[in-house]
Amino acid sequence: MDSLIYKSIEKETPNSKLTVEGQIPEWLSGDLIRNGPAKFEVGDYKLNHWFDGYSMIHKFSIQDGKVYYKSKFLQSNDYIKSTSANYIKNRSWGTVADPCASIFNKFFSAFTKPEASNASVSILKNGNRIAAVSDFSSMVEFDINTLETKGDVKFSDQFGNDYMFSAAHSCYDPDTKEIFNCLGKPGPKGNFSFVKISESTFERKPFGSLSAPKHTYFHSYALTKNYFIFIEQPLELNIWQLMFSRFLNRPYEACLHWKPENGTKFHLVNRLNGEVKTFKSTPFFFFHTVNAFEEANEVIIDLCLYNDPSVIKDLYLDKLKQNGLKKESMSLLYRAKINLEIGTVDLIQLSDIPLDLPSFNMTRACKSYNYVYGLGLKETEDIEVNNQLVKIDVRSEDIKVWYHKGMYPSEPLFVGTPGSASEDDGIILSVVLDIQKQSSFLLLLNASDFTEIARAYAPVHLPIGLHGMFYQNKHTSKF
Numbered sequence: 001m002d003s004l005i006y007k008s009i010e011k012e013t014p015n016s017k018l019t020v021e022g023q024i025p026e027w028l029s030g031d032l033i034r035n036g037p038a039k040f041e042v043g044d045y046k047l048n049h050w051f052d053g054y055s056m057i058h059k060f061s062i063q064d065g066k067v068y069y070k071s072k073f074l075q076s077n078d079y080i081k082s083t084s085a086n087y088i089k090n091r092s093w094g095t096v097a098d099p100c101a102s103i104f105n106k107f108f109s110a111f112t113k114p115e116a117s118n119a120s121v122s123i124l125k126n127g128n129r130i131a132a133v134s135d136f137s138s139m140v141e142f143d144i145n146t147l148e149t150k151g152d153v154k155f156s157d158q159f160g161n162d163y164m165f166s167a168a169h170s171c172y173d174p175d176t177k178e179i180f181n182c183l184g185k186p187g188p189k190g191n192f193s194f195v196k197i198s199e200s201t202f203e204r205k206p207f208g209s210l211s212a213p214k215h216t217y218f219h220s221y222a223l224t225k226n227y228f229i230f231i232e233q234p235l236e237l238n239i240w241q242l243m244f245s246r247f248l249n250r251p252y253e254a255c256l257h258w259k260p261e262n263g264t265k266f267h268l269v270n271r272l273n274g275e276v277k278t279f280k281s282t283p284f285f286f287f288h289t290v291n292a293f294e295e296a297n298e299v300i301i302d303l304c305l306y307n308d309p310s311v312i313k314d315l316y317l318d319k320l321k322q323n324g325l326k327k328e329s330m331s332l333l334y335r336a337k338i339n340l341e342i343g344t345v346d347l348i349q350l351s352d353i354p355l356d357l358p359s360f361n362m363t364r365a366c367k368s369y370n371y372v373y374g375l376g377l378k379e380t381e382d383i384e385v386n387n388q389l390v391k392i393d394v395r396s397e398d399i400k401v402w403y404h405k406g407m408y409p410s411e412p413l414f415v416g417t418p419g420s421a422s423e424d425d426g427i428i429l430s431v432v433l434d435i436q437k438q439s440s441f442l443l444l445l446n447a448s449d450f451t452e453i454a455r456a457y458a459p460v461h462l463p464i465g466l467h468g469m470f471y472q473n474k475h476t477s478k479f
């Protein structure tokens, strides 16, 4: 098994000019900024789950056909306290805090508020500000040019820092420039506040709310022209286990419980007045939605659907290194069709090729569209994790694949050709780990036919990361 996939990065990389193989289009200019777990040990202690690794921010800058790469660890409070103490100071998905503390110390530390998350999942850019985010509501701001960490975002809105959870993925309407998210405050019941996030600051303004029987795990939403859609999946958080997780030696993952008998609920929140209409389907688990839109009397939501949340347990590092991911562990692209008149929800499988970490042409957000790009899994003898890029035409079900043995791509991002007439006229960007060369490269594919246009190798290997964004011609980088 190729341990390089989860091997920690020991050093930050100063700004480095990369050698480009192929020809980068002249029009492509901007910064690909990615977040993801990159350090899986603290002193003699190991983090157990792939989601637990400490965040590293990566930046690939493209300008005039040239590519530069730099990286820095996110200096979150969690990272600083743990690495300076050489000890795990905070609970995470699969790792308990204070692994060697006595029961006496664990009991009393159970009453202290956990440190902010290490925010290793994604990024959110508002105006000139950019922050690392996770499924905890705390955000860690950093400088988009230098990648130096600025510190936790201090909220002065009515929610302050009291709400523990919000999804790593906000929804964005490119036509209205509105950004949507939800804040969760778990208690004996689930309390969810639906918010719009200011485009110039990170302040949050409520436009609706929901009280649910329990707090449930959420990571992304869907958005149409009229509705913000909060999908309540039956993965319940036991708040008492969470509060006493140190004392009980329970990581976050072990506080979540699958209750399929409750089904999955689609809460359609009116974007104007916050009114909520709820529709129920058979149970499923998901991390990521793709796109959503309205058509006649239907609300249509495409998403990467799992039968249950067992993939979370499959992502423990020991298990991954031992078994790798299996095709049956992966999600498939589904379309949820909500009939607003008769109240039914049909779940329709769009493809049988595994796909997650999806993306699409954002100019088609909230509109009918054709193409989904994502990370897939080709079953081979030595398969470990997602190993191919996939493009699915949701109308014709035509599929295109980029696969090369020993290469592990990351989330593909679509960048449209300026003035393009067709939805898939553009470039796919993905960072690929090349096991044979022991390093990673930025890959550029023609989004239309999935042929390779160019690649640029970084001087280091990058563990497979999570999410990123490409910011095109929005600012001038200072190297």
Ligand SMILES: [Fe+2]
Binding pocket: 121, 168, 169, 219, 287, 288, 467
């Ligand atoms: Fe995600």
